[in-house]
């Protein structure tokens with residue numbers, strides 16, 4: 587069974603607003619996606635990954651197995667989680683974590 591996933595959906599990107607100090611996120615705030623309209627320069631989530639690109643999108647194809655995808659935008663192995671979210675959560679009290687996808691072969 588083929589399985590395609592866009593690791594980071596637009597809905598996810600708009601669901602969180604990161605309020606940062608300097609260049610690192612210090613807290614996240616959940617917004618209703620329909621009501622969320624960021625002001626220029628506010629709410630930036632991605633502070634590290636492929637910044638020169640107008641949009642970061644990833645597609646993975648899996649026939650079976652397990653993959654762990656980063657949702658904190660801090661992983662050194664993005665789009666895969668490298669555990670950096672643990673340090674981030676400990677430092678600022680956030681609770682972000684990865685998306686774990688498993689596909690069972692038929």
Ligand code: FES
Nearest residue numbers: 656657658667670
């Ligand atoms: S490193 Fe980003 S969710 Fe794990």
